[in-house]
Every structure is written in C-alpha cells, then in structure tokens.
Amino acid sequence: MTALSRALAVLKLSGTEANARWTVFNPATGLVVAELFEQPGQQIKVAVPRAALEVFRRRDGNVAQGQLDMRARTEVELRSSDLKTVPMAAYLYKGEIGLRLSAMVGMQSFVAKSFRSEYIDSLPLFSLGLNYQGLGLPELGVSLDLSFSHSRQQMLLDAKEFNQTITLFQGGFSLPYQLDFGSFSIALGPRVAMMYVQRRKEFQGGELSTDTVTMWALGGVGRLGWRLNSVPVSVGIEGRLSYTPAPTKDGLRNELLVEAQMAAGFHF
Structure with missing residues (x-):
C-alpha cells in the first residue's frame, strides 16, 4: 500500500x-x-x-x-x-504530436488551352506531403510537398506536330489554416513552389531537342479532409491554384496553374 x-x-x-x-x-x-x-x-x-x-x-x-x-x-x-x-481535434486525437504524412495522386493542368496545346498539356501528378499542425496556434500549420510527373504528349506548335516527353519535379511550402468540425476539416493557406521541367521533343524526320526550365509558382492551397476515428488515418481532396511565369517562344508569360489530388494521410 x-x-x-x-x-x-x-x-x-x-x-x-x-x-x-x-x-x-x-x-x-x-x-x-x-x-x-x-x-x-x-x-x-x-x-x-x-x-x-x-x-x-x-x-x-x-x-x-x-x-x-x-x-x-x-x-x-x-x-x-x-x-x-x-479545437475538438485536440481531444479526438490526443496523444499525437501533430504530424501527418500524406500520399497524393491527381492531375496538374494549365488553364489556358493555347499553352496546353503548344507547350505543356495536362499531367498526372504524384505527391508526398508532410504537415505539422500547431505552429503557434492550434489551427495554423506548416506543410512541405514533393511532386513528380512523367508523361508523353502530342503537341502542335506553328502548324508543326511533334511528340514530347515531360519530366517534372516540384517542391512546395505552404502555411494552411485549418478549421475542424469533428471528423471533418477544412484548410486554406498560401503556398509557394518551385518546379523543374524537362521537355524532350521528337520532331518528324527524327530530329530531337531537349530543354529544361525552372519555374516559381505562387498561389494558395485548400484541403477538405475526413479523419477516421478508429485508426490514425485521414482521407481528403487537395487543390492548388498558382500563378507561374511559364516559358513560351515569345518569352515568359504568366499562366494560371491548377492542381487537384486525392490524398490519404497517416497521423503521428
């Protein structure tokens, strides 16, 4: 005793x-x-x-x-x-340190049809994300994301058809502000990203050409999430909207870029 x-x-x-x-x-x-x-x-x-x-x-x-x-x-x-x-999430997920590791799959597309048909068409996108929630405020988080894409496309520029293979790497940083409604959550915040794009073009007659470009993207990110109560797992939809100076034959041109992905995350 x-x-x-x-x-x-x-x-x-x-x-x-x-x-x-x-x-x-x-x-x-x-x-x-x-x-x-x-x-x-x-x-x-x-x-x-x-x-x-x-x-x-x-x-x-x-x-x-x-x-x-x-x-x-x-x-x-x-x-x-x-x-x-x-927030209610502090009680529902007590004992966690606030980290979420996510895997995402979706699409990336420039809004302007002329840019898609001449330079970079819509791409499949595969991403990994790491989010920490509780940056000074319980609702404020910080997120890092890495994305990859590899796709073969048929293009048309100056009445000349050609095939191209696109390889893309992207790294992003965002500060999402998250509101929790029980098992559901909504997050919005600013995001900045850097993209590395390689274009390998194949013209009729066997001519080959390769060019690379690095682009910055500035915009925002939004996420709708649903947390499973029985296991430390969440699923959701993430969308990104960015402006980026994209290369064209006439020089850099500001283009609107849209990305949408399905996400599954594990919480620590």
Missing part, C-alpha cells in the same frame, strides 16, 4: 455546470486515466499517476484543456476556469 500511494497523486476537479465530462489522459502511455461527469457545486477527487497529464473538459461540443505535471506533487485542484478552449 505504501508503494502504491507513492505512485499515485490526487487530482481534484471542480466545475459549476451539469452534463460536462472530464477526461484525464496520460500522453506517455497513450491511456485514458479517468473519465467522469462534473457535479455542479461538488468537488470530484480521482487518483492519478505521478506523471505529466492532460485534462479535457467537454460540454455541448466545446472542449477545454489543461496540462498538469503531477510528478512532484501529491495533490492538485483544477477548476473549469483554469482550462483554455481548444
């Missing part, structure tokens, strides 16, 4: 509203220590391990959170007024 008492501390929870639910969570073990309902005007005592704990209070879809270090304390009182309001 003496060893057990030394391993435990007492947490006192106080609130003034009915139908509020308290959850005590141990991030080190990933286990819920206790779940109980608030009793207005009454103090609830619960034995907890001597560890760094997270305490959540839920009522009517609202969530508040507090963090306690019980490692050197025997008794702590926590009131509902001591907690800070957090």
Whole structure:
C-alpha cells in the first residue's frame, strides 16, 4: 500500500455546470486515466499517476484543456476556469504530436488551352506531403510537398506536330489554416513552389531537342479532409491554384496553374 500511494497523486476537479465530462489522459502511455461527469457545486477527487497529464473538459461540443505535471506533487485542484478552449481535434486525437504524412495522386493542368496545346498539356501528378499542425496556434500549420510527373504528349506548335516527353519535379511550402468540425476539416493557406521541367521533343524526320526550365509558382492551397476515428488515418481532396511565369517562344508569360489530388494521410 505504501508503494502504491507513492505512485499515485490526487487530482481534484471542480466545475459549476451539469452534463460536462472530464477526461484525464496520460500522453506517455497513450491511456485514458479517468473519465467522469462534473457535479455542479461538488468537488470530484480521482487518483492519478505521478506523471505529466492532460485534462479535457467537454460540454455541448466545446472542449477545454489543461496540462498538469503531477510528478512532484501529491495533490492538485483544477477548476473549469483554469482550462483554455481548444479545437475538438485536440481531444479526438490526443496523444499525437501533430504530424501527418500524406500520399497524393491527381492531375496538374494549365488553364489556358493555347499553352496546353503548344507547350505543356495536362499531367498526372504524384505527391508526398508532410504537415505539422500547431505552429503557434492550434489551427495554423506548416506543410512541405514533393511532386513528380512523367508523361508523353502530342503537341502542335506553328502548324508543326511533334511528340514530347515531360519530366517534372516540384517542391512546395505552404502555411494552411485549418478549421475542424469533428471528423471533418477544412484548410486554406498560401503556398509557394518551385518546379523543374524537362521537355524532350521528337520532331518528324527524327530530329530531337531537349530543354529544361525552372519555374516559381505562387498561389494558395485548400484541403477538405475526413479523419477516421478508429485508426490514425485521414482521407481528403487537395487543390492548388498558382500563378507561374511559364516559358513560351515569345518569352515568359504568366499562366494560371491548377492542381487537384486525392490524398490519404497517416497521423503521428
């Protein structure tokens, strides 16, 4: 009994509203220590391990959170007024560090039909993304993405038909602001990217030509996501809209670039 008492501390929870639910969570073990309902005007005592704990209070879809270090304390009182309001996602996905690794597949296309027919047609796009949520604010994140495409196309320029093989590498950086609605989320933010494009052209008669270009793209990104509650996995749709100075026979020309991808992500 003496060893057990030394391993435990007492947490006192106080609130003034009915139908509020308290959850005590141990991030080190990933286990819920206790779940109980608030009793207005009454103090609830619960034995907890001597560890760094997270305490959540839920009522009517609202969530508040507090963090306690019980490692050197025997008794702590926590009131509902001591907690800070957090998004529902903080409770649903407690214990995660806020990282998401995603795989995406979709299409990339320039809006102008004349540019697509003469220079670069629509391309399949394969991407990997890494997102960290909680950059100063719970809703603010930072994302990195890497994309690749390889495609053979038939083009027409100055009444001359030719085939070309496109190889594209793209790296992007964005700052999405995410709003959570239970298992669903919406994220919007600015994005900047750099693209490396190689065009290997094959003309009638066997003439070959290869050129490469590096382009910057500035625009925004949006994501609709759905989080599976049973496993740390989410699925979603991601779209990007960018302006980029694209090369033409008359020099650089600003073009509008659209990208749309299906995404699946694993959360850490």
